[in-house]
Amino acid sequence: MNKFLLLILLAASSLLFSQEVSKKRVIEVLSRLASDEMKGREIGTPENDSAAIYIAKKFAENNLSFCVADSYLVPFEYKGKVVYNVCGIKKGESEKIIAFSAHFDHIGTSDKTEDKVFNGADDNASGVTAVIGLADYFKTLKTDFSLMYIAFNGEEKGMKGSKAIVEIPNLQEQHQNMTALFNFEMIATVSQFGPNALYMTGDEFSNLDELFNEQAANNLKLYPDPYKKQKLFYRSDNVSFVKKKIIAHSLSTVDMTKAKHYHQLNDDLEIVDFDNVTEIINNFGKTIEKFTPKNFSPKYTDQVNFN
Template identity: 40%
Template sequence: MTKYSLIFFFIGLISQAQEKPSIQKQEIIRIETELASDKMEGREIFTRGNDSASVFIQNEFKKIHLDYFEGLGGYRQEFTAKGKPANNVIGMIPGKSKPNEFVVFSAHYDHLGMKSNGKDKVYNGANDDASGTTAVIALAKYFKELGQNERTLIFIAFTGEEVGGFGSSYFSNNIEPNQVIAMFNIEMIGTESKWGKNSAYITGYEKSDFGQILQKNLKGSNFNFYEDPYPKEQLFYRSDNARLAYLGVPAHTISTSKMDSEPNYHKLSDEVSTLDLDNMTEIIKSIAISSQTIVNGLDTPTRVE
């Protein structure tokens, strides 16, 4: 190898080292398609399909090399609901300078299961909430590769949301809420919001300055977070963020679901083919960018009263 070849070789290595991680559409498609596939049998809690989804998420966390959550010997956070065994899937990236301050990224991986008969039996739940779970996995990979989080990042896929929020209740009861700086709960981001592409809303926007911080970090982009346009639906209290919000945590749900006109909500037709995967990828990228100052310890959202 000549002297000049060596120079270009090392320049290439330096360039690669300086490249920031990115969130790729093909990865979003891969994860989303697997979670919403028929073989997951609708991911209903206490079923074989739910177990299959859990194993898939655990394997993704393992590939990313997430740490185990405190006190666990793996990625399963096991508990009992309705007298039956169930589990969340949870991993973490320890914070560099503020390891005892937690930022949570979450979604629920359970859905409605299957019908007993008919040509199409599977409630695939592509939007609800394979889309959110896909986002959590993609964000875990992004932040692990970035390696710049000052606060500890917790990535969790809850089970039991569809039947009473069992997974998020167990998690919330087994963590010190004062250590949780913020919770990004991601629910149904696979379709365009009422404002079109490059937008989403935040439930409970007025209850803390969480949303204002996110929007500030997106200055100069074409993405916008809005207040929840469906106040009568009480969405702030209807997803997995609610348990920690009750304890004062600025725990909010990010969504695009048009609750007054979402044609596939809780229907057999909620399949991958109905999603806008380009827009969904951009939403996940925007969550990554907008969360940076909270992740890096520069911003601390106000607590929820």
């Protein structure tokens, strides 16, 4: 084979796989967000602001465009303070948008024990890591859909950030073009369905999971919500978009019947399965790559409550 041709093929091959997100990157991002220095990322604290700025820097590394004005930081008011959601967008061939989201705030610190920091590695540094990981994955790839990346603030205080961002006048066109929002909520552990699997809250309310699974890469799978009695579909940031009649579901791996770390001090890096998180991010990216406005247009059923 001609050496010049061989070099071209090797270069093309390296570009083909260059978007893979490394385990090292996943560890770097998740560890920073869940570090003691972040002091539990409670909304209204300097450390919460630091987390927002950190996420914004990661969006900048991926050359995302601003969603609003001239910053990734999207301000809103909480108890008299200016706090921030974080939002970036990558333009695709179409104006139609697929959004990836997760909340980055957690519940702060405790003064009652020696370990004072609620690190929130699973809840929800893991979800934000998936959002940043997908921005990494698609950095150099052309996509049919435009891709929006949102890190919500104030979920722990009643979904304050997502409620604020859906009402921003300058984002209404993007909301109208949003085909679906995938909200990552606690994906640090291996699900009860095994590795490389998530469950989707409110699966009975749309055909999003069926359409996703038809295209899913490397045996990644979205399973039905095993905790329907807990009504998780209406208890996370996706519901702010549901009320706008935008297809929006939360995806998780946490076993609600066994998890002992939810809102506890032991929700730290020791419980994170970094191999599984990395696999999910990469296979999610490979799946989204296949989507076009023609083959991916999920619809709600008549069972969903938009109020």
